[in-house]
Each structure stands twice: as C-alpha cells, then as structure tokens.
Amino acid sequence: MxxxxxxxxxxxxxxxxxxxxxxxxxxxxxxxxxxxxxxxxxxxxxxxxxxxxxxxxxxxxxxxxxxxxxxxxxxxxxxxxxxxxxxHFVKLVHNGVEFGMLQSIAEGVELLEAGDFDVDLEDVFNNWSNGSVIRSWLVELMRDQIGEDNYEDVPNYIEDTGEVNWLVQEAFKGETPIPVISQSVTELFKSRGNQEHAYQAIAAMRHGFGTHPFGEDDDILKERVTGRVDNVSRSHLEKDKERKEAVRPKDRMDLDD
Incomplete structure (x- = not known):
C-alpha cells in the first residue's frame, strides 16, 4: 500500500x-x-x-x-x-466446470481401455477433435498426451491447489446442487490414496452381515464374472504391476475354464 x-x-x-x-x-x-x-x-x-x-x-x-x-x-x-x-467467482466456476469435463473425459478413456475392442486411443481422440459434439481443447490435449512416449509412465496421483474445494463448500452452504463438480473433486482425493481405512471398514462390515471373505477370493471372482447369463464385455488389459493399477477380472482368471 x-x-x-x-x-x-x-x-x-x-x-x-x-x-x-x-x-x-x-x-x-x-x-x-x-x-x-x-x-x-x-x-x-x-x-x-x-x-x-x-x-x-x-x-x-x-x-x-x-x-x-x-x-x-x-x-x-x-x-x-x-x-x-x-x-474471481466466475473464474472459480470456470475451474469447477473444467474439473467436471476432465473427469468425464478420463472416464471415457477408462471405458475405451476396458472395452471389448482394441481401439487406438490417439486416433479416437483425433477423430473426436474434428467435428464431434465434444470437440474441445481438452480433447485435443488428451490426444496429444496419448501420443507422447512417456504417457504410460504418468502417475495416478493427481495434485491440485484446492480452489474448486472452495466452490464446493460455498455450494453446500447455499444448498446449490453441483453433483458432477463435487464428484470430480472427490475423484482427485481418491487418486491420492487418502482413504486408508474406509475400505477396510467396509470389508469388515460385509464380513459381519454376510460372511463375505476378506481380500481376494477366486470363488467370489468367478461368481462375479460368470453369474450373468448375458456376455460381459471386458478386454484383456496388460497391467504394469509397479503402478498398482486395479486388477480386472479377466486379468486374474481364464474365463474359458
């Protein structure tokens, strides 16, 4: 001053x-x-x-x-x-919308990777960048990042400076429903492994009310995969164990058995 x-x-x-x-x-x-x-x-x-x-x-x-x-x-x-x-209020709303868009695009990547078709992600995002309803700078950035040699080495941990948290807190105070933005913030928290005890507690309660097993169980896995009459569309995905990515059913068992 x-x-x-x-x-x-x-x-x-x-x-x-x-x-x-x-x-x-x-x-x-x-x-x-x-x-x-x-x-x-x-x-x-x-x-x-x-x-x-x-x-x-x-x-x-x-x-x-x-x-x-x-x-x-x-x-x-x-x-x-x-x-x-x-x-600054409008900018923070902008950042909240950005979080929701990022999460939606990320879930699209997850679906493409987990689907039954061997699609080229870079080609798909390039296609979406030309004339599609969802074409955007973020879609173009996703296309460009997939094309980088070190894309597979990108860690699952996501850091941010917390501004959108303020937006979510204010929305709660004013009882303004923003489920997509709120969930996108929660997904960032989940990427950091902050829930060290929550899933342990869920496992304990499930064991209590239904004697569900602790940890992995091949019989339960088989029931989850084969318990439906219709086909389950899941592709076999190579997993880098060092990245500790989620194990999908077809990574753990041969469905032909």
Missing part, C-alpha cells in the same frame, strides 16, 4: 477466493486505489498467444486497465463481469 497512490490500479490475476478479493478491494478503496479481481484462463499458451480474462471491480478501474488487458487477451476473451469479487 505504501508504494501506491490514489487512482492506481491493482490487478490480482490469481485464483483467489472471491470473498478475499471483496475484502481486499474494500480495504484499498479507502485510499482511492482500484482493485480488480482478474480471473485468468489459458495457461502458458494463453500467456504467449492471448489469454481469457474475467474481471471484477469498479467500472472506472476497469476502464484504466482495459487497454492493457485487451492487448493481452484473445478476441472475445475479455469481460468486465461486474462488481468486486465477481471476476
């Missing part, structure tokens, strides 16, 4: 909590300083070629910063959303 003068503009381009941005704007406005919560999307490519900005703050402050932001944004990628806090 001591380095700023009345009429100066501060732009926060990070993924800040919008209520923090509202508080900060109120504080600096006491000295006549504009504070713009500038939600920014596009990643490193956006920094090089033009980003997408969602800006909250006083209109006068936005007008001062607009020429700079217009130069840094892609066509159509600059929006003054509204009053202080609104820019």
């Amino acid at each position: 001591k380095h700023l003068d009345e009429g100066d503009v501060v732009m926060d381009g990070g993924n800040s909590f919008w209520r923090d941005s509202m508080r900060r704007e109120e504080r600096v406005w006491e000295d006549g300083i504009y504070y713009l919560d500038t939600g920014t999307s596009g990643g490193p490519p956006g920094a090089r070629d033009g980003a997408c900005f969602m800006v909250g703050g006083r209109e006068e402050g936005f007008e001062i910063a607009e020429p700079i932001l217009d130069e840094l944004s892609v066509d159509g990628g600059l929006l003054h959303v509204g009053p202080p806090g609104s820019g």
Whole structure:
C-alpha cells in the first residue's frame, strides 16, 4: 500500500477466493486505489498467444486497465463481469466446470481401455477433435498426451491447489446442487490414496452381515464374472504391476475354464 497512490490500479490475476478479493478491494478503496479481481484462463499458451480474462471491480478501474488487458487477451476473451469479487467467482466456476469435463473425459478413456475392442486411443481422440459434439481443447490435449512416449509412465496421483474445494463448500452452504463438480473433486482425493481405512471398514462390515471373505477370493471372482447369463464385455488389459493399477477380472482368471 505504501508504494501506491490514489487512482492506481491493482490487478490480482490469481485464483483467489472471491470473498478475499471483496475484502481486499474494500480495504484499498479507502485510499482511492482500484482493485480488480482478474480471473485468468489459458495457461502458458494463453500467456504467449492471448489469454481469457474475467474481471471484477469498479467500472472506472476497469476502464484504466482495459487497454492493457485487451492487448493481452484473445478476441472475445475479455469481460468486465461486474462488481468486486465477481471476476474471481466466475473464474472459480470456470475451474469447477473444467474439473467436471476432465473427469468425464478420463472416464471415457477408462471405458475405451476396458472395452471389448482394441481401439487406438490417439486416433479416437483425433477423430473426436474434428467435428464431434465434444470437440474441445481438452480433447485435443488428451490426444496429444496419448501420443507422447512417456504417457504410460504418468502417475495416478493427481495434485491440485484446492480452489474448486472452495466452490464446493460455498455450494453446500447455499444448498446449490453441483453433483458432477463435487464428484470430480472427490475423484482427485481418491487418486491420492487418502482413504486408508474406509475400505477396510467396509470389508469388515460385509464380513459381519454376510460372511463375505476378506481380500481376494477366486470363488467370489468367478461368481462375479460368470453369474450373468448375458456376455460381459471386458478386454484383456496388460497391467504394469509397479503402478498398482486395479486388477480386472479377466486379468486374474481364464474365463474359458
């Protein structure tokens, strides 16, 4: 604050909590300083070629910063959303939508890998990138990542900085149902192996009410795989044991037996 003068503009381009941005704007406005919560999307490519900005703050402050932001944004990628806090709020909703899209695409990969057909994932995602309803930058990124030589070495552990958690918490407070975004956050937690005791507890209870076995059981596995009259579509998948990936039924037994 001591380095700023009345009429100066501060732009926060990070993924800040919008209520923090509202508080900060109120504080600096006491000295006549504009504070713009500038939600920014596009990643490193956006920094090089033009980003997408969602800006909250006083209109006068936005007008001062607009020429700079217009130069840094892609066509159509600059929006003054509204009053202080609104820019970071819209950006966090954007991130929540992103989480849901990522999870949906990931589940599509899982289905393709587990299906009965030996499809080329890179070809499929390239096809989806051209004219399909779900074509998007994320689909294109998935196509490009599959084509990398080290794709199979990508770990199952997913890290994030937690901004979408704030969104889920606020949605719960306001009783706004967001099941897809909430579940996508939960899936990230699951990737970190945070549930060290939950499945142990479930196994214990199942044993208690139905004498279900602890751990793997070949007889139960056979019942699960052969207990249906109709065919079960599962392809045989090679598993890298060091990655500790889930064991599918056909990896553990010969269904012809």
